[in-house]
Amino acid sequence: MTQQQEKMSAFMDGETESSEIMDAILQDEALQVKWKRYHVIRSGLRKEATVAPQIDITAAVAAALEDEPVVVAPKTSRWRKLPVVGNVVPFAKQGGQFAVAASVAVAVILGVQQMNKPEPAEPFSTFETRTQLGGLAPVSLEQTRTLPRNDMNIMLEKKRKINAIIADHEQQVQLKQAEEQSRSVDESVESNVNSN
Template identity: 75%
Template sequence: MTQQQEKLSAFMDGEIEGNDIIDAIKHDEALQAKWQRYHVIRGAMRKEANVAPQLDITASVAAALADEPAIVAPKPSRWRSIPALGSVIPFAKQSGQFAVAASVALAVIIGVQQFNQPVPTEPFETFSTARPQGGLAPVSLEQTRALPRNDMNEVLETKRKINALIADHEQQIRLKQDEEASSESNTDKEASQRPE
């Protein structure tokens, strides 16, 4: 900080009094700018609304524009230079755009058709069974078919065989458990009879 700026800061803080700093501010533009900035900072710190900074950014914007590079026009497409391909490439682009548009239109049409279907009054659709074709009777849950006597005997015989297999299996499990228990007790007796 220069000596003039230190005096300016001290004058604003009320530490010094003097007309020499006021004369210096009147004649020096840099000190005037500092004086203004210091007052804006003090007003912002005190939350005083009457002090507003005056910004002049025209010079900085003009300098930035002067440094900006010039915009160059884009190069012509190299496909345009080939006579056969020059007309095919734009056609392919258009075809792709038409395909996308057609797909979107189809999706919208199908969506609208699905959305506008009437709400069914029954939980599921039923079809008319007024005329059975081929001489067949319509299917119904209420109709039951009685098994012939031969089939009933076969079912009972199959159930008997299954029950016999289950009983045999349970008996074999019991025998195996008994054998294991007796072999364990024999090994325990032999171990207790051995002299140590």
């Protein structure tokens, strides 16, 4: 950093109050540009969006484009130099295109065949096996069975009945326990009365 840039940075930070740096900034265009740039950097670091950077890079891009060499002729293919290989490469490209087209055609045919295939009546086949008693029982790979809506209503009604029966049973057990406790209390009272 030059001495003027250090003085300008110190002046911006409030470390010096020299008026000579202000005179130098007003007279030198390079210092004016740096002054603006320092303020943009300071605003960015403080997360203040009050100073928007005005960067004009069009002149630099235009100068760089003028320095670029101009390419007029297209590159020649290195395959054209070899007589045998030059004929093989287009044939290989064409063969690859036929292979891709054949693969797509096979995929479409198989897809159409799968879509038009009739659905089986049951999702899994069932086999019958003999039980211990000699009767036949169905065996299936199916783990869950989907029920139509009307079967669901029937199933829910059965579950409600089962829950009501379980609740009734629990009440009867509690009632029976209460009766047994009251009977044992009555017997203990009678035995105390009889012993006295």
